[in-house]
């Protein structure tokens with residue numbers, strides 16, 4: 276499989292016209308039998324030194340007696356297989372004005388040129404019998420560096436923009452593309468369109484083309500067996516001829532046309548030169564012509580350049596220019612690419628995450644060089660019809676099928692191109708039954724699941740390995756460090772520093788153990804409370820208490836109990852809260868009702884507010900139990916801040932209790948006792964609590980006995 280394909284060159288010398296003088300300065304030489312020469316060549320006499328002859332060897336050289344048929348059969352027809360294989364083929368006629376370009380490409384009714392022959396051959400191609408195929412045509416001209424659609428009325432035809440798609444393919448936007456049903460269909464279209472082409476009379480040519488014309492025939496081949504659609508095309512380009520304005524006798528308007536023609540041809544020459552030099556920047560953008568022909572010049576299409584030569588003294592220099600251009604062009608290498616699209620149904624949405632297979636360019640083998648002569652022409656054709664191996668388009672589906680394919684589809688008869696054909700991305704699910712599709716999907720699912728499981732397993736193993744390595748590394752480092760240091764010390768002797776380290780170690784160990792215990796309990800609240808600031812802890816505790824209270828008021832004691840317990844996690848040192856929990860536990864256990872204490876009045880809150888700060892009572896709070904837990908915590912904080920201690924409220928307040936309080940014990944003790952004495956009856960516990968309260972000299976109190984509901988304990992202030 277060849278990766279590169281050089282542009283093929285054919286030279287054609289037209290016969291002398293009746294008003295011309297042919298001095299025989301251009302000769303075609305074919306290799307004669309028995310000589311070592313293998314290629315035909317053109318021999319041109321140097322116009323400045325007639326003793327000097329330049330030779331231009333080309334694979335195909337056609338003399339004045341050659342026919343349209345010969346050129347077509349030898350050089351053009353073999354390329355059509357490529358078109359039906361999904362490749363873009365570009366054939367362009369190049370030469371000075373009146374050298375016979377239009378004659379070669381278009382010909383006449385009686386002597387049709389390349390274009391009508393190509394169309395006929397495309398319709399007769401064997402691929403059409405084998406596959407479902409469609410043909411379509413577009414036709415444009417580049418006149419004074421503007422693109423016009425030749426398939427629409429010239430009066431209304433706008434200038435068309437040349438654009439580039441996301442894969443860098445150049446195309447003419449809004450160019451009409453008509454379906455072709457028959458040769459007759461084409462002939463009608465072609466003759467109508469040619470009337471619109473810019474043609475004018477010059478001294479050298481009565482019907483001189485004033486524009487470059489590009490006719491494109493697209494062939495779409497549907498191959499159900501291989502689940503693909505091939506999109507090939509052939510661009511047939513009749514260039515305007517370079518002009519010597521001294522010879523053409525152009526008027527002002529013709530001069531403007533001529534300037535545009537010469538400029539674009541000059542850019543074409545620069546492009547060819549740059550390609551030959553391997554220049555980093557090829558000036559395709561310097562003219563519409565080179566932009567549009569970009570794909571044929573160093574791009575992905577197969578190219579044939581037909582150099583038309585005019586005989587006669589006056590064309591000598593132009594002939595040399597043309598042949599020099601041809602020599603440079605034949606070194607240009609293209610990389611032909613098959614434009615194909617997979618017709619299998621797209622994977623289901625959950626496979627969208629699967630990476631698509633990277634598109635691979637497929638290069639096609641170029642046909643072998645033909646051995647053209649002006650006499651009997653041997654035909655050598657390499658069939659490039661779809662080889663049935665799955666291939667991916669190098670330039671990505673529809674977008675690759677450019678540069679002349681255009682999004683606007685209409686026909687003279689008003690027939691629209693089928694949608695899938697027109698957008699080149701429709702889904703032609705061919706020859707697949709539902710069952711087959713399902714099977715393919717299940718296979719794909721299985722493969723994907725297996726792939727993911729494997730990937731996960733690999734990840735797991737990798738993680739295990741990494742952890743083990745880390746562990747081993749840590750152990751190794753520890754072994755290296757600690758024993759060696761201690762080994763240097765005399766046995767039984769610890770430096771003060773080491774001793775301090777030991778102590779710290781012990782402390783750390785105990786803290787860790789504590790943490791582990793907490794962690795083992797699996798209590799989220801505990802973990803959360805550990806990381807909260809004191810203020811946040813209080814707030815959270817208060818919120819839980821409020822919730823718990825609401826539930827207990829509703830009689831939902833079990834939930835209330837849970838919430839109080841959670842609150843306790845955040846304010847673990849609140850005695851009243853502990854009591855409340857015990858009371859509710861008792862109520863739940865004995866299936867008894869429980870009523871929380873009523874909200875404290877504003878007045879008492881106010882009083883309490885002032886008393887709290889100075890309170891030395893461990894309960895130090897005349898408000899209801901739910902409020903007290905939070906207030907109590909405040910007191911703890913206050914104390915903590917002064918003493919640096921980390922003890923609970925009960926101990927704090929106990930420490931501050933006036934010694935005059937008889938028989939007083941810290942409430943913590945009471946609470947603990949109560950917890951232990953679960954079996955204590957409520958009245959007894961209530962009595963105990965009351966005793967404490969009555970003994971309090973500094974505060975006014977209200978506490979509710981759980982069983983009796985709202986029976987406030989006396990305010991003893």
Ligand SMILES: Nc1ncnc2c1ncn2[C@@H]1O[C@H](COP(=O)(O)OP(=O)(O)OP(=O)(O)O)[C@@H](O)[C@H]1O
Nearest residue numbers: 289290372373374375376377378480483484515516
């Ligand atoms: N091979 C040929 N046999 C007979 N006549 C030819 C041949 N080639 C060209 N001619 C005649 O030469 C004249 C000029 O040819 P043509 O119009 O094809 O030139 P051209 O290169 O297209 O010129 P331009 O660039 O000005 O359009 C025409 O009258 C055409 O019929």
